[in-house]
Amino acid sequence: MGLNRVSPLAADDRETGITETNACHVRQGSAVKMVKSMSHPDVPHSAVDALYEEADRWQINTGGQTIHAKRIAGRWRTIKWLTASVWLIYLLGPYLRWEGRQAVLFDIPNRQYHIFSATVLPQDFWMLSLLLLFFAILLAVMTALVGRVWCGFFCFQTVWTDIFTWIEEKLEGPPPARRKLDQAPMSLDKLRIKAIKHALWILIGFLTGFSFVAWFTDAPTLWRAFFVGEASGTVYVTVALFAAGTYILAGFLREQTCFWLCPYARIQGVMLDRTTIVPTYDEQRGEPRGRVKRGETEDHRTTGDCVDCNQCVAVCPTGIDIREGQQEGCITCALCLDACDQVMDKVGRPHGLIRYASLDELEGRPTKALLMRPRVWVYGAILLLALAGIVYGFTALAPIELKALHERAPLFVLLSDGSIQNKYTLKILNKVPEPLSVTISVSGRDDMTLVGAEKPVIAEPGGVTPTVVFVKIPRRSLAAEQQPIVFHAEATRSSGALIETERESVFVGPRQ
Amino acid sequence: MAENNPFPGENNTGHIWDDNLRELENPPPRWWMMGFWASILFVVGYTILYPSWPVGQEPTPGIMGWSQIKEYEKGLEQVAAMRAQFEDRIGGMTADQIIADPGLKQYAVASAKVLFGDNCSACHGSGGQGNPGYPVLADDDWLYGGKTAKIAETITGGRKGVMTAHRTILTEPEVETLANWVVQMSESAGAGGSEEGWALFRTKGCTACHGQQANGHVVDLPNGEFVTVGAANLTDGIWRFEPGGYDSAKHTILNGVNQTGLAETRNAVMPVFGAQGKLSEQDIKKLVVYVHELGGGK
Ligand code: SF4
Ligand code: SF4
Numbered sequence: 001m002g003l004n005r006v007s008p009l010a011a012d013d014r015e016t017g018i019t020e021t022n023a024c025h026v027r028q029g030s031a032v033k034m035v036k037s038m039s040h041p042d043v044p045h046s047a048v049d050a051l052y053e054e055a056d057r058w059q060i061n062t063g064g065q066t067i068h069a070k071r072i073a074g075r076w077r078t079i080k081w082l083t084a085s086v087w088l089i090y091l092l093g094p095y096l097r098w099e100g101r102q103a104v105l106f107d108i109p110n111r112q113y114h115i116f117s118a119t120v121l122p123q124d125f126w127m128l129s130l131l132l133l134f135f136a137i138l139l140a141v142m143t144a145l146v147g148r149v150w151c152g153f154f155c156f157q158t159v160w161t162d163i164f165t166w167i168e169e170k171l172e173g174p175p176p177a178r179r180k181l182d183q184a185p186m187s188l189d190k191l192r193i194k195a196i197k198h199a200l201w202i203l204i205g206f207l208t209g210f211s212f213v214a215w216f217t218d219a220p221t222l223w224r225a226f227f228v229g230e231a232s233g234t235v236y237v238t239v240a241l242f243a244a245g246t247y248i249l250a251g252f253l254r255e256q257t258c259f260w261l262c263p264y265a266r267i268q269g270v271m272l273d274r275t276t277i278v279p280t281y282d283e284q285r286g287e288p289r290g291r292v293k294r295g296e297t298e299d300h301r302t303t304g305d306c307v308d309c310n311q312c313v314a315v316c317p318t319g320i321d322i323r324e325g326q327q328e329g330c331i332t333c334a335l336c337l338d339a340c341d342q343v344m345d346k347v348g349r350p351h352g353l354i355r356y357a358s359l360d361e362l363e364g365r366p367t368k369a370l371l372m373r374p375r376v377w378v379y380g381a382i383l384l385l386a387l388a389g390i391v392y393g394f395t396a397l398a399p400i401e402l403k404a405l406h407e408r409a410p411l412f413v414l415l416s417d418g419s420i421q422n423k424y425t426l427k428i429l430n431k432v433p434e435p436l437s438v439t440i441s442v443s444g445r446d447d448m449t450l451v452g453a454e455k456p457v458i459a460e461p462g463g464v465t466p467t468v469v470f471v472k473i474p475r476r477s478l479a480a481e482q483q484p485i486v487f488h489a490e491a492t493r494s495s496g497a498l499i500e501t502e503r504e505s506v507f508v509g510p511r512q
Numbered sequence: 513m514a515e516n517n518p519f520p521g522e523n524n525t526g527h528i529w530d531d532n533l534r535e536l537e538n539p540p541p542r543w544w545m546m547g548f549w550a551s552i553l554f555v556v557g558y559t560i561l562y563p564s565w566p567v568g569q570e571p572t573p574g575i576m577g578w579s580q581i582k583e584y585e586k587g588l589e590q591v592a593a594m595r596a597q598f599e600d601r602i603g604g605m606t607a608d609q610i611i612a613d614p615g616l617k618q619y620a621v622a623s624a625k626v627l628f629g630d631n632c633s634a635c636h637g638s639g640g641q642g643n644p645g646y647p648v649l650a651d652d653d654w655l656y657g658g659k660t661a662k663i664a665e666t667i668t669g670g671r672k673g674v675m676t677a678h679r680t681i682l683t684e685p686e687v688e689t690l691a692n693w694v695v696q697m698s699e700s701a702g703a704g705g706s707e708e709g710w711a712l713f714r715t716k717g718c719t720a721c722h723g724q725q726a727n728g729h730v731v732d733l734p735n736g737e738f739v740t741v742g743a744a745n746l747t748d749g750i751w752r753f754e755p756g757g758y759d760s761a762k763h764t765i766l767n768g769v770n771q772t773g774l775a776e777t778r779n780a781v782m783p784v785f786g787a788q789g790k791l792s793e794q795d796i797k798k799l800v801v802y803v804h805e806l807g808g809g810k
Contacts, residue, residue, distance in 0.1 A: 062542065063541045064542065252543075253543060256543070260544065407650075409639030410648070413650045413651040413807060415651055415748075416651070416653045416749075417652075418701055418748070421650075421652075421807060457614075466618065468805065475749075
């Protein structure tokens with residue numbers, strides 16, 4: 001279970017001294033703590049009681065408290081907005097047009113996936129596995145190097161929560177005002193504010209769901225169909241589920257999702273090691289923490305750099321205290337870096353009391369340069385391979401594909417004119433968006449006769465058209481049991497472009 | 513249990529042993545509990561709607577009346593509906609018309625594949641490759657003709673070829689001469705038969721079935737078509753009875769085909785598929801297309 005700090009409000013008026021200083025260890029809290037005290041006369045009860053001293057601090061927020069994090073401007077805040085804007089692609093992507101249709105369209109009913117001018121059919125789906133491999137490894141390598149950047153900067157859960165709380169702040173004001181409003185009895189004013197907020201949340205939820213569906217069907221048509229009630233039931237259900245999911249997850253569950261629901265949080269936790277850089281509180285520098293005392297000069301202070309202002313806790317969207325060390329609750333959003341740096345500016349101390357640092361660095365161990373770490377190379381190589389495969393796949397996407405299935409029963413037949421006949425089922429896959437008139441021919445020997453391909457085959461777009469052909473060779477001229485032959489398919493597109501492909505096969509005759 | 517909780521304000525459950533060993537309470541998240549209760553409600557609803565509790569032999573039926581067999585039957589109906597559009601069109605067409613339409617031909621072939629497997633492949637092989645004694649359907653050598661009408665006739669009415677046993681009609685040398693002649697004819701595509709062989713063939717009544725040219729055409733019609741009675745074409749390399757060659761030919765000449773009371777006679781019977789309602793007219797039509805398209809349809 002993640003150690004989840006009490007709310008910033010509670011943290012604010014908490015007594016300051018932290019007796020425990022073994023920070024920088026991932027802490028495991030447990031919902032029910034039972035410590036068996038040995039009823040040994042030598043062990044004073046007070047020593048056992050000390051174990052419980054932090055019990056109240058180990059309380060776990062299971063969603064009973066709403067985290068109202070303070071928002072402040074800063075370098076990392078800006079970076080977070082920029083990385084979050086990646087999701088604009090998700091929202092706006094479906095409206096991009098290309099060659100008269102949606103640029104990226106995953107047309108599931110017709111089993112065609114259009115990505116700009118490329119059309120990917122289920123037959124090309126090996127590329128999808130490479131793509132998934134690429135992203136899985138990318139996630140692994142990023143986590144190993146810089147921790148949960150996905151969580152802090154890109155994850156839809158944190159990004160959408162960020163937007164939702166931004167709206168909340170615009171409407172209800174900064175955290176203290178929000179807490180006050182939450183506790184205030186219902187009034188017309190409160191109702192108005194809350195209603196607007198929830199309406200906006202639901203609207204965003206709707207847009208999220210709608211954008212999802214829009215990737216799978218023509219977006220402008222969908223808008224019209226959706227509102228005149230002509231879209232399919234699947235569309236309405238999908239949009240409703242997405243809207244409800246967004247509303248609940250980003251509006252109410254928020255950081256609880258990261259604590260209890262999300263498997264990534266758990267997986268990523270074990271991918272960190274001593275060399276991974278994550279937002280870290282430099283306790284050597286910070287402790288013993290203490291308020292700036294009146295009259296004490298900077299040269300003669302008895303405290304560390306931390307002024308115990310609790311700003312880092314106040315800004316944390318998951319409500320944890322980074323000074324307790326690396327912990328599961330931290331999504332590495334780096335917002336506490338901004339907060340602390342601003343405080344350091346005010347008290348005239350150097351930046352970086354909370355900074356991106358590895359455990360090795362903090363403990364004064366030598367740190368390895370990025371390129372000196374074997375895992376960077378191994379992960380990098382896998383990434384490159386997957387990428388190369390995808391690039392190859394896209395460049396080698398042929399407009400038509402030909403497959404030749406040789407009939408096995410019988411492998412060949414003797415015809416009355418003394419020739420040997422083989423039967424083939426040719427499968428023509430047409431990947432261009434127009435019907436093609438495909439001419440089949442065969443080569444490899446001069447004495448072959450092709451039967452069944454007199455007329456061109458009409459291959460419908462996006463599908464496989466089978467056609468049966470026969471090849472005849474006079475028995476007398478067969479020198480070997482097997483002869484390699486090559487089938488050719490060619491067609492002319494309406495644009496005049498010639499497309500062709502070929503497929504090797506084999507002609508089987510009687511044993512010699 | 514402590515009467516007065518010595519640790520007030522702490523979230524313990526009041527269960528305290530040995531003075532200070534106590535159980536703290538951190539309940540699961542509220543949303544988690546809601547999910548928990550919701551899933552119990554779901555189970556209750558589910559068991560009311562669908563078959564679930566085992567009572568005696570059968571589970572409780574559930575008020576939706578759902579059952580696996582109904583689901584299966586619904587699936588079958590869907591398949592039938594999908595097929596119907598093709599079957600309807602095929603119903604009003606001849607086999608030749610079906611073959612001329614690529615889409616319908618594809619459907620007929622795909623759908624007849626099963627019929628062929630059930631009814632034909634035991635003798636003619638899974639791909640029409642034939643078996644010893646049973647003709648190859650994938651070649652272009654047809655005993656009764658390879659046009660769709662003829663194939664339909666064969667499937668519907670069955671076939672039973674007849675050839676007289678010549679063991680008492682011909683002398684031993686005559687039989688040997690004829691058998692040799694048949695082999696020569698086969699190897700030379702009808703061009704290299706010996707004179708004695710041709711003479712015997714013409715005088716001993718063979719032409720009545722095998723035709724004047726020994727090609728199985730009893731009558732050649734002016735429009736290029738011809739009439740056969742199911743006798744083999746002796747001018748090609750294809751053998752009616754395996755393994756072919758001198759011994760095979762001699763055996764056939766001596767014992768004939770389908771001669772009653774003769775144990776050594778060749779058996780060549782194709783059963784009737786049309787009359788006893790074994791195959792419907794529609795099924796036969798699809799099979800005709802299938803067989804015609806196996807490789808040698810004419
Ligand atoms: S501790 Fe800092 S980096 Fe971690 S989640 Fe909180 S604000 Fe973000
Ligand atoms: S913001 Fe910096 S100075 Fe303030 S409490 Fe956090 S670590 Fe200490």
